[in-house]
Amino acid sequence: MTGDRVDRAPSAVLIGFMGAGKSTVGRILADRLGVDFIDTDTEIVRTTGRSIPDIFTTDGPQRFREIECDVVLGVLRTHRGVIALGGGAVMTPAIESALAGHRVIYLRIDADAGFARVADSDRPLIVGDDPQTRYADLLAERDATYTRAAVFTVDAAAGDAGTVADEILTELAHALVGERVGERAVNS
Numbered sequence: 001m002t003g004d005r006v007d008r009a010p011s012a013v014l015i016g017f018m019g020a021g022k023s024t025v026g027r028i029l030a031d032r033l034g035v036d037f038i039d040t041d042t043e044i045v046r047t048t049g050r051s052i053p054d055i056f057t058t059d060g061p062q063r064f065r066e067i068e069c070d071v072v073l074g075v076l077r078t079h080r081g082v083i084a085l086g087g088g089a090v091m092t093p094a095i096e097s098a099l100a101g102h103r104v105i106y107l108r109i110d111a112d113a114g115f116a117r118v119a120d121s122d123r124p125l126i127v128g129d130d131p132q133t134r135y136a137d138l139l140a141e142r143d144a145t146y147t148r149a150a151v152f153t154v155d156a157a158a159g160d161a162g163t164v165a166d167e168i169l170t171e172l173a174h175a176l177v178g179e180r181v182g183e184r185a186v187n188s
């Protein structure tokens with residue numbers, strides 16, 4: 001990354017499956033870095049004036065992904081703080097491509113721990129018959145994409161949300177040193 005790139009990029013982008021803690025940890029991370037936090041799911045609700053379950057059930061998953069893509073690409077262009085992406089955002093190829101070169105962090109959760117965190121929620125992809133199997137299948141389908149899109153992976157069940165945020169801070173410090181070394185090599 002050049003110096004200009006670092007100045008204009010978000011500080012960090014959190015990705016991972018439903019319940020990994022992107023929204024919760026992202027807010028703490030932003031606070032500790034002293035930067036703003038934005039959650040693209042919240043941004044979708046704010047800009048459409050509708051709930052995510054409503055968009056999914058009324059307009060369908062494809063329309064949700066189109067809205068999500070517009071929101072995420074816009075946020076990546078303009079936000080300088082920490083960004084938490086919706087759990088399925090990276091599965092849209094245009095979003096995965098747009099993440100290249102950013103400090104993308106995969107919060108990895110296993111299926112049992114992750115499902116326990118979201119079982120009582122209204123997340124539209126885990127309603128209906130046998131949501132636990134659906135959760136595990138979808139996570140297995142997506143894991144390789146999350147891993148590929150990320151600069152590093154953090155265990156989302158390493159401790160409470162503050163502990164996970166601290167893990168990320170440690171890894172980010174290493175990544176930043178790598179970026180600075182890369183910059184010096186480019187500029188020398």
Ligand SMILES: Nc1ncnc2c1ncn2[C@@H]1O[C@H](COP(=O)(O)OP(=O)(O)OP(=O)(O)O)[C@@H](O)[C@H]1O
Nearest residue numbers: 017018019020021022023024086087117159160161
């Ligand atoms: N490290 C943690 N330990 C225990 N519980 C956690 C941890 N991180 C998050 N949680 C809890 O798990 C639940 C889901 O967290 P959160 O909404 O942040 O996940 P998410 O990754 O943003 O999910 P989604 O993709 O659906 O937006 C919340 O109740 C949150 O308090």
Ligand SMILES: O=C(O)C1=C[C@@H](O)[C@@H](O)[C@H](O)C1
Nearest residue numbers: 018041052086087088123124
């Ligand atoms: O994993 C997913 O596909 C989703 C996760 C949530 O963050 C929301 O973006 C929505 O419920 C879809």
Ligand SMILES: [Mg+2]
Nearest residue numbers: 022023041084
């Ligand atoms: Mg979230």
